[in-house]
Amino acid sequence: MPAPIAPTYTPYDGSSKPFTIGLLQLEPERWIEPDGDLAEQVLLKRNLVAEHGELVLRAEAGTQEAQQEVLDLLIDYLPQYHPENYRLVGNDMRIAGLDPDIADQEMMPLHRAGLLVQDDLVIMRKGENGWRIAAAFLAFPSSWRLSEKFGLSMDEVHAPVPGFEGGSRNAGLINRMFDNLSADRIVVRWNWSVNWSHALYHPDAKSAEEKRGVSADKAFIRVERQTLRKLPVSGDILFTIRIYLDPVSAILAQPNAVELAASMAEQLEAMSDVEVTYKGLTEKRVELVGLLRRTEPVKTLAE
Template sequence: MKPTYTPYDGSSTPFTIGLAQLDPDRWIEPDADLGDQLAEKERILARYGDLVLRAEDDTLAAQQEVLETLADYLPTQHAGIWRRNGDRMEMAGREIDLADENMTPLCRAGLLVQDDLVIMRRGENGWRIAAAFLAFPSSWRLSEKFGLPMDEVHAHVPGFEGGSRNAGLINRMFDNLSPDRFVVRWNWSVNWSHALYHPNAKSPEEKRGVPAEKALIRVERQTLRKLPRSGDILFTIRIYLDPLSVILAQPNATELASSMANQLEALTIEQTAYKGLSEKRAELLNVLRKAPLEAAPAR
């Protein structure tokens, strides 16, 4: 087993915007977990309803644009995984009726891919969350952020508060994003249970009794693209959960562990608290600093 992405290797810095150009052919990246994660999305949607799926009334056209974009892209770029026959899309042993009016277009779109889908819309106060299918949240709740502009969405993120340089940069970058330009960024955090639906990562109960060796590194692959018809921005979030033990078993474990430890040590008190690591950072650092040395072959 090998991690798909390792942004903690120094290629991405926590609490920075860090956008990079993305090849449009690599916009959506499925893997062997597609079927299981689509089933998990259905289960979460059935259980939590509008806590994970909601939309402003006037976003139906944008939702349909997202659905049509994915319905065209997926069988073209990944013909061996997604197969379209009229209004039916088959993938990973599952089938979605693309014209099923019992579901919103965004719901149908979200059940096609492992990624969560968020539609951002420009308003007087900047870009806001206007519609979202967020089955796999990382320490936040759609019910608390829905409809809010980016300044308020990031109000509690150190360095991204309203009026900060980063807050202004986000709105300007969204304004300047063109439909033919795709961008990507990565984020990572530490989880203590193997749960894709994870709105409460900062809960101390979750960490209690879990040794640092059992931590999971939660990597988010986030992409942004502007929708040409609506002018809205589609924000996708794909989650990867990698046990720390797997990372420390890689051939370059020493470099990965050292870089991860360096990034953890560089966090401010406020950033550490935001990441929910105040109680566990020292323990994690101890594991990261010694594990590669223990795994190294004797000379």
């Protein structure tokens, strides 16, 4: 039997604590990271736009040039750093068997850009009330809706997040980080949560009743890889979000499962009641921690 696929990123190993900012410098060649799910996820994004429209793709008037800047940036970057997945042929970008028309004037530039990558793309613009969401292709939200956050400032977007309320230290750090980000830097951070189904499009948290029907060993750890970079022409900031869904059962079958499980359990136990409620784990934290605490070392054939 083949070994379970190893998770791409494991921020729950203690390297990225929940409810912290945790920004790291990112080398340009690691900005966008396509993998074997590229074609499948691009097709899913295409279908989600067709089905949900402005619920996943929306832009303010006056953002057309910034959107085009994002598209141009990706058209230049992807074939250069990922020639195994991308090849530019005239007005077509060949992507793992897909042929998106990057010059289609019927589609807004951010739409075309979003269909090149697995990441969601959000353009942040500074105004009187700070940095706000001015345009977004958000196909794979993690328990939030674009219709509710669009046009809001960072303080307003993060208001429900424990420790990130307006006036808090973290809120101030985010605003200063946005203000000071230079066009020659890319930064990355990770976030993780628990899902109870394998759903990339996840605008709503599952109800308590739905969660009761899913055992902890059937849960998924939802990892968000988030990057930020300033667009040199518009001065806007491009926020990218890449989602990885890893089954808990696969994580606990890894050679370092004991360490991963212990770290994840410690972080879940350390969360305050407010943080647990925000993460949607009120009904399931005890069961999930119990599963993680029972994890034992994986036996090798030699043993």
